[in-house]
Amino acid sequence: MTHPPPPVGVVVPYYDDQPRLTLLLRALAQQRTTVPFEIVVADDGSPARPVIPPGLGRPVTVVSQPDQGFRAAAARNLGATHTAADLLLFLDGDTLPTPGYVQAMVDRLCALDDGSGALVVGRRRHADLGSVPADEVLRFLCGDTVSGITVLDEPSWLRDGYARTDDLGRAGEEDFRLIISAVLGVDRRLWSAIGGFDASFVGYGGEDWDLGWRAWLAGARWAHEPAALAWHDGPDAAGRAASSSGSAANTGKNTESLRLARTIPLPSVRGRALVLAQPDIVVRYLGPTTGTAADAAVVAGVVDLLAGVDAGVWFPRCSADGPDRLPPLLAQDPRVRAGQVPADVLRRARFQVSVTRPLTLSAPLDRCCAAGEWEVPGRVSIRRTRSLNRGEPPPPRRPIARPGPDPLVRPIPDDVSLERWWGGW
Structure with a gap:
């Protein structure tokens, strides 16, 4: 026909x-x-x-x-x-x-x-x-x-x-x-x-x-x-x-x-040092927050994720003036925002990362994204925007590494001491 x-x-x-x-x-x-x-x-x-x-x-x-x-x-x-x-x-x-x-x-x-x-x-x-x-x-x-x-x-x-x-x-x-x-x-x-x-x-x-x-x-x-x-x-x-x-x-x-x-947001177009409104990597933090010092582990995790990379973090469960507020300190960083990721930002970001618990990665986030799509169930998922829009299947699962040298994903304990974490003690 x-x-x-x-x-x-x-x-x-x-x-x-x-x-x-x-x-x-x-x-x-x-x-x-x-x-x-x-x-x-x-x-x-x-x-x-x-x-x-x-x-x-x-x-x-x-x-x-x-x-x-x-x-x-x-x-x-x-x-x-x-x-x-x-x-x-x-x-x-x-x-x-x-x-x-x-x-x-x-x-x-x-x-x-x-x-x-x-x-x-x-x-x-x-x-x-x-x-x-x-x-x-x-x-x-x-x-x-x-x-x-x-x-x-x-x-x-x-x-x-x-x-x-x-x-x-x-x-x-x-x-x-x-x-x-x-x-x-x-x-x-x-x-x-x-x-x-x-x-x-x-x-x-x-x-x-x-x-x-x-x-x-x-x-x-x-x-x-x-x-x-x-x-x-x-x-x-x-x-x-x-x-x-x-x-x-x-x-x-x-x-x-x-x-x-x-x-x-490709490095070949904008270099690697600027912090601009359109990030290369969109991170959604999907876990709970309190807007108090009890969010110390969340703060530590977001700081690690943002270190030296072209990324922005959104907290979809938070609002600017509601009971679910951004964790303390993070609200001062222009790369961290409450609410949903704007559609125009998603249209131009190469990678979309979902994080549900405080964690740190063994390599900078951009290197983890460049390594391919993967996820640790209940912790983190890394997807390419193109793959998501093409409806491609979920990425391979990777287990959380056992304690030892160079784990891929390491959880940050809820009772973390920021003084010790950032001081390396």
Whole structure:
């Protein structure tokens, strides 16, 4: 039994470039596909409302947001809210699809999804279209040789990255850098799970890597689809940066790096020393507390867990002003919070650790997480956020080590003396 193709929405972020928009819409009109799709032009506050040329043969909706700077992430989100399509294809306004683009993206998205969401990146190539007439550019997109168009080098960092990961089939957590929003497709379920693009990104770059990071943690499968080819008019960002001064290029890239360090907690993105609102490791302390000095063992355990790692601790059973309060001293640490872990924090944390009794580990918490998923029943459980979101089975159990050298998990007695514990006596 064959199923009808899912409805598709193509979202085009746009700002004040009518000739290029017209050309892009004409390129979408010549798609060779059996898939019904609609187009949403998301205007990022252009001085004049974009004009939709007649005779496209596809439904087109125009939506607008105020001009508050370069807000491509917010524009894409706006466009996505104005289509009920099951599959969302994002295509930048300066990127022109070849006639097989939509069909190739849809086919790969449908084949890829295993129930945890799918993300597909098309192939973006670069050309200098110069002043070639629009009809000639459309012929070029169809594969014809057209004089006056110069094909530019493909960015080596993308080409090599897709080759190394077998077109993202063997991608790992560091490969979010291979996700580019200019030629991006996701299914609606994944889009809803990750909350779309982060609309707080203003300025060029970074929002697609942030979305890719959250999609990875959400459990999505990724793919790069070479058959979904679209042409960008001009070089990629690296090529444009090479033509500017080194200082200007570094400033632009550093602006992006500083923004991403707030939301992607990998050491390769933010280093290892900062204490930021978004931790790499989320710890939930699920045991009882009293809000008095009787919580000394809890305090000792949390101090040990936080030592030298990028982590935050939440006490879901505690409230800021209720009878179940945070243990004394811990309330003064900005990494320790009462209540549930916010959803936005969970979407970006690599690891989730549950602790039910005061304990200390034989190695720093980040090393224990890097060792793999495991649990000691009734004491501690270490899970990867991606594994949890993919519904993978519980990790192997490890017993509490007997007294001896280098135990993996050592309980902290309720009657611990903090003076002796911290003093090493």
